[in-house]
Amino acid sequence: MQTNLTRKQQEVLDFLISNKDTFPHPPTLDELCLAMGLKSRGSLHKHIQGLINAGFVEAPNRKQRGVRLIEQTAADYTESPELPSKDQGTPFIGSIAAGSPIEAIPNISYMKIPDEIKTDNPCYILQIKGESMIDIGIFDGDWVIIEQQSHARNGQVVVALVDKTEATLKYIEQYPHETVLIPANKNMQAMHFAPTQVEIQGVLVGQMRSYK
Amino acid sequence: MQTNLTRKQQEVLDFLISNKDTFPHPPTLDELCLAMGLKSRGSLHKHIQGLINAGFVEAPNRKQRGVRLIEQTAADYTESPELPSKDQGTPFIGSIAAGSPIEAIPNISYMKIPDEIKTDNPCYILQIKGESMIDIGIFDGDWVIIEQQSHARNGQVVVALVDKTEATLKYIEQYPHETVLIPANKNMQAMHFAPTQVEIQGVLVGQMRSYK
DNA sequence: AAATAATTGTTCTCTCTTTGTTCTTGGTTT
DNA sequence: AAACCAAGAACAAAGAGAGAACAATTATTT
Numbered sequence: 001m002q003t004n005l006t007r008k009q010q011e012v013l014d015f016l017i018s019n020k021d022t023f024p025h026p027p028t029l030d031e032l033c034l035a036m037g038l039k040s041r042g043s044l045h046k047h048i049q050g051l052i053n054a055g056f057v058e059a060p061n062r063k064q065r066g067v068r069l070i071e072q073t074a075a076d077y078t079e080s081p082e083l084p085s086k087d088q089g090t091p092f093i094g095s096i097a098a099g100s101p102i103e104a105i106p107n108i109s110y111m112k113i114p115d116e117i118k119t120d121n122p123c124y125i126l127q128i129k130g131e132s133m134i135d136i137g138i139f140d141g142d143w144v145i146i147e148q149q150s151h152a153r154n155g156q157v158v159v160a161l162v163d164k165t166e167a168t169l170k171y172i173e174q175y176p177h178e179t180v181l182i183p184a185n186k187n188m189q190a191m192h193f194a195p196t197q198v199e200i201q202g203v204l205v206g207q208m209r210s211y212k
Numbered sequence: 213m214q215t216n217l218t219r220k221q222q223e224v225l226d227f228l229i230s231n232k233d234t235f236p237h238p239p240t241l242d243e244l245c246l247a248m249g250l251k252s253r254g255s256l257h258k259h260i261q262g263l264i265n266a267g268f269v270e271a272p273n274r275k276q277r278g279v280r281l282i283e284q285t286a287a288d289y290t291e292s293p294e295l296p297s298k299d300q301g302t303p304f305i306g307s308i309a310a311g312s313p314i315e316a317i318p319n320i321s322y323m324k325i326p327d328e329i330k331t332d333n334p335c336y337i338l339q340i341k342g343e344s345m346i347d348i349g350i351f352d353g354d355w356v357i358i359e360q361q362s363h364a365r366n367g368q369v370v371v372a373l374v375d376k377t378e379a380t381l382k383y384i385e386q387y388p389h390e391t392v393l394i395p396a397n398k399n400m401q402a403m404h405f406a407p408t409q410v411e412i413q414g415v416l417v418g419q420m421r422s423y424k
Numbered sequence: 425a426a427a428t429a430a431t432t433g434t435t436c437t438c439t440c441t442t443t444g445t446t447c448t449t450g451g452t453t454t
Numbered sequence: 455a456a457a458c459c460a461a462g463a464a465c466a467a468a469g470a471g472a473g474a475a476c477a478a479t480t481a482t483t484t
Contacts, residue, residue: 256471
């Protein structure tokens with residue numbers, strides 16, 4: 001048993017360890033793919049195979065029992081403080097209104113939000129000002145959870161920074177010659193830009209509202 | 213006795229444990245099928261058989277009928293949940309679809325939600341099935357946070373139990389002679405009831421949605 | 425009380441989906 | 455070039471569900 005893990009194998013192992021409590025059952029390959037953003041079981045399987053050989057993961061003899069850490073591996077990482085693990089929550093960094101820059105609030109606060117409305121990647125929270133997304137149920141005053149990333153697929157809802165000045169939350173459609181930002185509001189118009197004008201700052205992954 | 217249960221076996225076991233107090237008699241296979249949404253005794257029987265082999269469920273003898281947990285299994289799960297009473301979050305207890313009873317999920321899970329979308333009083337979480345509240349931005353699949361209380365002011369959104377059987381999330385208007393439940397959906401009709409028919413189970417205080 | 429009907433646990437077969445596995449292809453990094 | 459990695463096709467076995475049939479037991483009717 002040699003501990004010569006490749007970068008990806010290490011990444012998978014880290015993920016398994018840090019999330020071992022969040023899965024109700026040992027995760028299947030498909031579930032792991034989903035959780036880690038992979039699209040192919042086959043690819044993941046090779047990494048798991050490496051972890052099995054290295055002695056970190058149980059060998060599932062063709063049984064459908066999910067990916068299980070060897071007990072020792074799991075135990076090693078339970079009691080170790082594993083850094084202060086200072087998970088203070090998800091940062092609430094300001095408000096966004098169509099057509100203005102993101103208005104940062106003076107001092108960032110943190111909210112504890114459930115995993116169901118965020119992702120495992122870095123996220124932040126914005127408060128919505130305006131009606132530009134009411135057709136998909138995002139109202140004035142709602143909070144949205146944004147996964148921080150700089151790319152998106154067509155049809156996703158993104159925080160887009162236009163001309164480095166105006167930030168909006170819109171559907172995005174990217175073509176070679178132009179980028180279109182589409183509000184979810186029948187009364188508003190789609191806007192067309194040169195691709196270089198639009199910078200993606202994150203994609204929508206969750207939303208919250210208070211009725212108090 | 214090794215704990216190599218399949219997912220379904222685990223699900224059945226969880227259901228048995230969390231509902232062991234709600235059955236007057238040990239449930240028969242048919243009753244369990246009904247409660248868990250299965251249609252075939254034969255399928256369930258296989259899972260029960262697995263639980264018997266694993267030592268969680270008593271083997272049936274000719275006399276005593278119904279599915280009974282091994283005493284030890286039952287005991288293990290009775291005293292644990294209550295004691296710590298540490299804040300494990302807000303309970304997610306099931307789904308609500310206009311016109312059906314609240315569908316409880318097998319085992320209650322807990323979500324950590326921010327104070328902003330709940331209150332200081334006891335709250336619980338339901339998942340919405342259906343379109344009856346889309347006009348106020350509550351969509352199919354959304355979670356709602358409900359503050360547990362049995363009264364409400366006119367115009368509030370409440371979880372209402374009608375005739376002790378049907379649960380819905382609606383605006384409420386209470387008058388001496390009648391109670392009106394109003395959906396937030398232009399295409400749906402308000403419903404009128406005698407005040408005694410309608411029982412309030414909580415009022416809406418928050419909402420969440422995932423876009424993953 | 426005897427006869428009949430309904431319920432219950434059990435076993436079987438058939439079908440469909442899910443899951444682990446293997447391979448091939450092509451891309452990226454070192 | 456070599457190692458690493460992603461994607462996807464294809465496959466066998468496991469897992470899971472539906473339903474039929476049957477014997478034993480319990481409930482109901484006659």
